[in-house]
Amino acid sequence: MTAEKDAVATVAGLMALAARTAPKGKGQDEILITVLTDVQKKKVATAMQEYGTKNGVGFFLRDAGNVAASDACIVIGARGKAYVGINCGACGYPTCAAFAKATGKAKTQNTPFAGPNCAVRMTDLGIAVGSAAKTAQIHNVDNRIMYSAGSIAMALGFLGRDCTAAYAIPLSVSGKSIYFDRPTSK
Numbered sequence: 001m002t003a004e005k006d007a008v009a010t011v012a013g014l015m016a017l018a019a020r021t022a023p024k025g026k027g028q029d030e031i032l033i034t035v036l037t038d039v040q041k042k043k044v045a046t047a048m049q050e051y052g053t054k055n056g057v058g059f060f061l062r063d064a065g066n067v068a069a070s071d072a073c074i075v076i077g078a079r080g081k082a083y084v085g086i087n088c089g090a091c092g093y094p095t096c097a098a099f100a101k102a103t104g105k106a107k108t109q110n111t112p113f114a115g116p117n118c119a120v121r122m123t124d125l126g127i128a129v130g131s132a133a134k135t136a137q138i139h140n141v142d143n144r145i146m147y148s149a150g151s152i153a154m155a156l157g158f159l160g161r162d163c164t165a166a167y168a169i170p171l172s173v174s175g176k177s178i179y180f181d182r183p184t185s186k
Helices: 003-021 040-057 060-070 096-103 119-136 147-155
Strands: 031-035 073-078 165-172
Touching: 003 031, 003 073, 003 165, 031 119, 040 060, 040 073, 040 096, 040 147, 060 165, 073 119, 073 147, 096 165, 119 165, 147 165
Parallel strands: none
Antiparallel strands: 031 073, 073 165
């Protein structure tokens, strides 16, 4: 392993730290974080290719190549059904009690993320993902925030059963970013 590859693993850990310590609504932490092993990263890339082919979603195929070629990958998710209790209505329900009742129903839609989700928890997720990506950038590690890889990692259970939404951030160290000038999806 080279010094650069060792540094990527360190930065992935610092990104997890940044996501964990990012501000959260009411100070309640419902963020889930994992750094994928090489075996898990390969499983995600393979499942992304399968999903992209089966569903005709070209950007999953493109992103699968990026995940496979990455030196590391961190996945950050949230427990979106854990409501805050402020009755803000941003989730689409008038009260947190109404939201809780709606989330208790079995998932009927065939979608990558499980909704409805508490809007505060989704904001927390965005802040955590942004903090992690900022940390990679500060350390000059090429990265890309990916809904595609996050949704597949979540479906594979890498963040546990309570995760309702997730994003992945693959990392790469090379002479030119593998996430730039990517082929367009079909």
